[in-house]
Amino acid sequence: MPSQHTSNQKFLRHLEAIADSHLRLVWHLVRRFQRDIDRELPSYNNLQTLLEGYLRYFDKLFFFGLLRRRVRRMLPVPRMLPMVALKVIDEQDERLGDWQRDRKDEIRLWTRDSHGEYHALEDFVTTVAHEMIHAYLRIFSDESAASHFRCVDADGGHGVMFWHLHHFILSRLCTWIGTPRLRAWRDETFGKWLEAQQLDVSGRQKDEAFVEWVEAQKLDVTDRQDDDEDISEPELGDQEEDRFPDGDSEDEENQSDEEEGDE
Numbered sequence: 001m002p003s004q005h006t007s008n009q010k011f012l013r014h015l016e017a018i019a020d021s022h023l024r025l026v027w028h029l030v031r032r033f034q035r036d037i038d039r040e041l042p043s044y045n046n047l048q049t050l051l052e053g054y055l056r057y058f059d060k061l062f063f064f065g066l067l068r069r070r071v072r073r074m075l076p077v078p079r080m081l082p083m084v085a086l087k088v089i090d091e092q093d094e095r096l097g098d099w100q101r102d103r104k105d106e107i108r109l110w111t112r113d114s115h116g117e118y119h120a121l122e123d124f125v126t127t128v129a130h131e132m133i134h135a136y137l138r139i140f141s142d143e144s145a146a147s148h149f150r151c152v153d154a155d156g157g158h159g160v161m162f163w164h165l166h167h168f169i170l171s172r173l174c175t176w177i178g179t180p181r182l183r184a185w186r187d188e189t190f191g192k193w194l195e196a197q198q199l200d201v202s203g204r205q206k207d208e209a210f211v212e213w214v215e216a217q218k219l220d221v222t223d224r225q226d227d228d229e230d231i232s233e234p235e236l237g238d239q240e241e242d243r244f245p246d247g248d249s250e251d252e253e254n255q256s257d258e259e260e261g262d263e
Contacts, residue, residue: 022061026176029057033125033177041118047111048088054128055086055107062129062169063136073104084135086128092116097127099134107131122181126170133165 032053042050059068067084084099085106092112096119099107109127112118137152141161145151151161170186 025057025060029054029061030177032057033121037121037179041121047124048086051088051109051124051128052086054125055084055132058129058132058169062165062172063132066140067132067135083139084132096123097131099131099138101135101138105135105139107135120181122179122185126173126182126185129169129173130166133162133169137162137165 036050041047056068059065068082070080071083073079073081083105085104087106087108088111089108090111092114093110094114095110096113097107097109107128109124109131110119134157137159138157141148141152150159152159154160167190170189174183174186
């Protein structure tokens with residue numbers, strides 16, 4: 001019976017193929033980041049719109065478009081809303097962001113640190129990706145599986161599968177839109193994790209040492225019959241086409257979402 005590690009590797013290879021196939025979408029992501037990084041930090045209202053754009057890019061590139069898919073939410077008045085929402089809070093806080101499933105499946109971001117200083121764009125972008133991983137694993141993982149705690153819930157939601165995805169996505173972002181601050185964020189993130197695991201990284205790059213640690217995590221699971229099922233290809237033909245060609249299509253999509261949310 002195949003191990004959970006084998007299934008994880010198949011999933012990541014499939015995710016890699018999906019991300020690399022969206023070359024036009026990647027190009028628009030790079031162009032948008034280069035445009036945004038040269039601007040002064042936008043106002044609170046503009047920052048909400050700006051970061052929702054990155055959430056859409058990441059959802060299509062890394063999460064199969066599932067997190068922004070509209071579902072019926074049982075509010076006082078039932079409404080069709082995205083499965084995961086984003087809320088930018090113009091306040092200072094020790095946290096940069098979090099994800100609360102009990103709060104309308106909402107990713108929350110705070111604009112300023114505990115000293116009142118605004119966070120940099122790279123910090124916001126990487127935090128959006130970080131919290132999207134939490135949301136994806138919480139919503140779509142099988143909580144009854146024997147490996148669920150180690151893969152998902154361990155260390156406050158930072159299980160092995162979280163680190164698989166986090167390393168994959170952050171490495172992709174460093175390749176596509178890497179800035180010195182973004183690369184430093186990656187090295188600090190995985191360096192702290194390696195130290196927590198009491199692993200010796202002397203003489204090696206932290207990124208390489210982390211990959212070695214990931215490869216060493218063999219998660220054999222035998223309690224469920226469906227563990228030997230292969231990961232099937234999604235029906236890409238039914239998915240929404242990349243909607244960011246040259247022009248204003250991206251702005252039109254943002255406007256469309258805002259109009260639906262006001263209904």
